[in-house]
Amino acid sequence: xxxxxxxxxxAERVSRHYAMGSAVIRAVDEVSLEVxxxxxxxxxxxxxxxxxxxxxxxxxxxxxxxxxxVVAGRDLATLGAxxxxxxxxxxxxxxxxxxxxxxxxxxxxxLELPLRLAEVERGERRAxxxxxLDRVGLQARLRHRPSELSGGxxxxxxxxxxxxxxxxxxxxxxPTGNLDSRTGTEILTxxxxxxxxxxxxxxxxxxxEARADRIAKRKIFLADGRLVEERKPN
Amino acid sequence: xxTYDLVELASRNLRxxxxxxxxxxxxxxVGVASLVAMLSLGxxxxxxxxxxxxxxxxxxxxxxxxxxxxEGFGPRRAASPAEPRRLxxxxxxxxxxxxxxxxxxxxxxxPTEVRYNDRPFRTVVEGLPPSAAExxxxxxxxxxxxxxxxxxxxxxxxxxxxxxxxDTARLRGRPLTLVYAESVSLGNFPPGxxxxxxxAAGRSPRSDRGEPAGFSVLRKxxxxxxxxVTESQPNAGFERFGRARIFxxxxxxxxxxxxxxxxxxxxxxxxxxxxxxxxxxxxxxxGPLYATLIVRVADVKNIxxxxxxIKRMGFSTFSLQDATRNLRQFFAVLDLFLGIFGSLxxxxxxxxxxxxxxMAILERRREIGILKALGASDRDVKGLFFAEAGVMGLVxxxxxxxxxxAIGHTINLGANIYLQRxxxxxxxxxxxxxxxxxxxxxxxxxxxxxxxxxxxxxxxxLESRC
Ligand SMILES: Nc1ncnc2c1ncn2[C@@H]1O[C@H](COP(=O)(O)OP(=O)(O)O)[C@@H](O)[C@H]1O
Ligand SMILES: [Mg+2]
Numbered sequence: 001x002x003x004x005x006x007x008x009x010x011a012e013r014v015s016r017h018y019a020m021g022s023a024v025i026r027a028v029d030e031v032s033l034e035v036x037x038x039x040x041x042x043x044x045x046x047x048x049x050x051x052x053x054x055x056x057x058x059x060x061x062x063x064x065x066x067x068x069x070v071v072a073g074r075d076l077a078t079l080g081a082x083x084x085x086x087x088x089x090x091x092x093x094x095x096x097x098x099x100x101x102x103x104x105x106x107x108x109x110x111l112e113l114p115l116r117l118a119e120v121e122r123g124e125r126r127a128x129x130x131x132x133l134d135r136v137g138l139q140a141r142l143r144h145r146p147s148e149l150s151g152g153x154x155x156x157x158x159x160x161x162x163x164x165x166x167x168x169x170x171x172x173x174x175p176t177g178n179l180d181s182r183t184g185t186e187i188l189t190x191x192x193x194x195x196x197x198x199x200x201x202x203x204x205x206x207x208x209e210a211r212a213d214r215i216a217k218r219k220i221f222l223a224d225g226r227l228v229e230e231r232k233p234n
Numbered sequence: 235x236x237t238y239d240l241v242e243l244a245s246r247n248l249r250x251x252x253x254x255x256x257x258x259x260x261x262x263x264v265g266v267a268s269l270v271a272m273l274s275l276g277x278x279x280x281x282x283x284x285x286x287x288x289x290x291x292x293x294x295x296x297x298x299x300x301x302x303x304x305e306g307f308g309p310r311r312a313a314s315p316a317e318p319r320r321l322x323x324x325x326x327x328x329x330x331x332x333x334x335x336x337x338x339x340x341x342x343x344x345p346t347e348v349r350y351n352d353r354p355f356r357t358v359v360e361g362l363p364p365s366a367a368e369x370x371x372x373x374x375x376x377x378x379x380x381x382x383x384x385x386x387x388x389x390x391x392x393x394x395x396x397x398x399x400x401d402t403a404r405l406r407g408r409p410l411t412l413v414y415a416e417s418v419s420l421g422n423f424p425p426g427x428x429x430x431x432x433x434a435a436g437r438s439p440r441s442d443r444g445e446p447a448g449f450s451v452l453r454k455x456x457x458x459x460x461x462x463v464t465e466s467q468p469n470a471g472f473e474r475f476g477r478a479r480i481f482x483x484x485x486x487x488x489x490x491x492x493x494x495x496x497x498x499x500x501x502x503x504x505x506x507x508x509x510x511x512x513x514x515x516x517x518x519x520x521g522p523l524y525a526t527l528i529v530r531v532a533d534v535k536n537i538x539x540x541x542x543x544i545k546r547m548g549f550s551t552f553s554l555q556d557a558t559r560n561l562r563q564f565f566a567v568l569d570l571f572l573g574i575f576g577s578l579x580x581x582x583x584x585x586x587x588x589x590x591x592x593m594a595i596l597e598r599r600r601e602i603g604i605l606k607a608l609g610a611s612d613r614d615v616k617g618l619f620f621a622e623a624g625v626m627g628l629v630x631x632x633x634x635x636x637x638x639x640a641i642g643h644t645i646n647l648g649a650n651i652y653l654q655r656x657x658x659x660x661x662x663x664x665x666x667x668x669x670x671x672x673x674x675x676x677x678x679x680x681x682x683x684x685x686x687x688x689x690x691x692x693x694x695x696l697e698s699r700c
Contacts, residue, residue: 061607081611082611082612085612086609100604114608116243117608165609
């Protein structure tokens with residue numbers, strides 16, 4: 001955690017266990033960490049180390065089996081389903097390796113979804129959609145469907161959709177995993193820009209340490225669901 | 235999420251798998267259509283029956299008589315302490331003023347003798363009021379109804395007409411001689427009126443005043459013109475003298491056949507005041523007495539209050555109201571059964587909704603996950619599937635009403651073509667009242683929402699991991 005920034009996210013001995021028959025899978029096991037407001041943190045680890053599970057706990061998509069996940073002063077573990085949905089709607093934006101756009105909807109409709117859920121006034125929606133597309137440099141593609149866009153463009157749309165409700169935290173789960181390296185670099189540059197320009201806190205999951213080194217202020221390592229190492233980039 | 239956003243998203247989702255969703259919606263439409271077609275057929279038949287019955291004059295009429303006549307004499311009278319109310323002109327006027335009464339007229343139906351082409355026939359003649367022109371019995375009349383309320387004209391019942399002349403068409407315009415009896419009081423004849431004079435028909439018996447010492451019956455004749463032949467019989471339900479086969483205008487009948495005569499058939503014409511009450515009554519009996527009044531009400535619904543009001547005046551009444559009650563019951567049961575069959579089709583259609591929505595959930599697992607990651611609550615997801623079921627129900631309901639209406643219209647058209655071929659007047663046997671339109675759409679919506687309950691909650695429970 002950077003020295004001056006106030007803390008926005010704190011995990012306290014957070015665990016997420018899955019019961020598979022008689023065995024218990026400890027996807028996330030007693031992880032404690034802190035993230036400062038406006039920070040850019042990289043979450044690293046090999047496949048199956050529990051990165052996605054931890055990110056989903058931070059994003060309020062899942063609840064910890066034990067421990068506390070405190071975001072902006074509130075423990076997500078204690079929130080009701082309705083409050084958790086509100087948290088996802090207003091406080092975090094998430095992007096994924098597979099973009100997760102709704103394929104039968106146009107770019108505009110995809111971006112409108114979070115606005116509908118947040119009950120943003122109709123008259124305001126168009127401006128918010130254009131503003132978000134402007135930030136990712138895709139103003140001209142409003143009426144296109146995801147299938148008519150390249151992978152990089154799709155991920156830009158996903159980023160725009162994650163930002164359209166102006167969240168304070170952006171959670172990215174291997175956003176470059178489906179992209180060639182040049183496009184991947186472009187996407188990471190875009191995320192870095194967003195972090196710098198608007199002070200949005202970013203937690204980026206990746207398994208490529210080299211990429212993380214270039215942009216992240218801090219790296220967190222997971223192995224078998226446990227926090228193994230936390231260090232500044234080389 | 236706001237309701238309009240839910241509905242908008244739902245319709246957008248439905249438009250995506252057009253074929254499947256329209257087939258499901260069509261299923262609902264067919265269900266609603268069968269419901270509407272069945273119910274409106276029931277309602278149409280019911281209204282048709284009601285219309286026929288109201289026209290028939292059986293159900294909109296009340297017979298009024300004094301408590302001791304016409305069925306019985308004497309003994310029952312002792313039970314009533316006061317002198318029974320006289321069924322005379324003033325009573326008739328009073329009854330006419332009761333709310334809901336269309337008209338009150340004396341029943342005049344007497345055995346008589348007629349001559350046609352010098353051949354004598356014995357039969358029963360009846361007086362008809364002008365309102366009888368509207369009755370169902372006059373619908374298929376050959377010829378026309380009486381030209382004036384007191385015209386010297388006669389309408390014959392078809393079977394009787396055939397006795398007079400097998401070719402009934404030839405009867406119209408021909409003269410018919412009616413032989414009738416006139417009662418003449420032997421007491422104070424008004425000056426200038428001869429018992430044998432032809433002036434009898436010109437004077438109203440009601441103007442007759444004074445206490446007669448007795449009366450004699452005179453044989454008289456009147457010549458009427460035959461103006462029409464009718465198949466059915468007005469007031470056929472109230473047969474107390476056997477069927478009337480000649481009908482004459484009521485006013486004419488009242489002049490020719492003074493009510494006393496018809497009263498004579500059942501009860502004493504002018505009851506001398508009983509000794510015990512002679513003093514208290516204090517006035518001589520006055521004016522003609524009616525044996526029976528027929529009271530027609532404007533609306534069948536008024537039968538009961540009118541009957542009660544007349545009973546309060548001290549008269550006995552008789553109507554066929556109970557028969558219509560049974561009929562209404564029959565139609566309620568018929569509607570129920572038709573409704574159940576219609577609803578079965580809708581129930582099958584709602585299985586279609588459940589199937590379609592469950593399929594949609596399987597296909598849209600991922601999309602539901604995305605929605606949840608974007609901040610959709612369980613309620614939002616549930617609401618979305620609910621709205622999709624609702625939109626299908628609403629569209630299906632509206633289309634179903636239209637379809638049912640079209641089916642009914644076709645049935646109506648077919649039935650009327652058939653009726654026309656049979657030379658029968660066309661009828662509306664099928665009717666969609668506005669409440670059925672609204673009710674069917676609302677019912678379809680409710681059934682669809684119920685069908686959406688399970689898929690919606692299943693979609694909401696879906697894991698939100700991406
Ligand atoms: N829903 C689940 N049920 C059971 N096991 C799960 C589930 N999700 C993840 N896991 C397990 O938890 C571990 C961590 O998975 P994940 O967080 O996806 O790893 P990473 O994102 O680092 O590749 C894995 O062993 C995975 O098999
Ligand atoms: Mg992962």
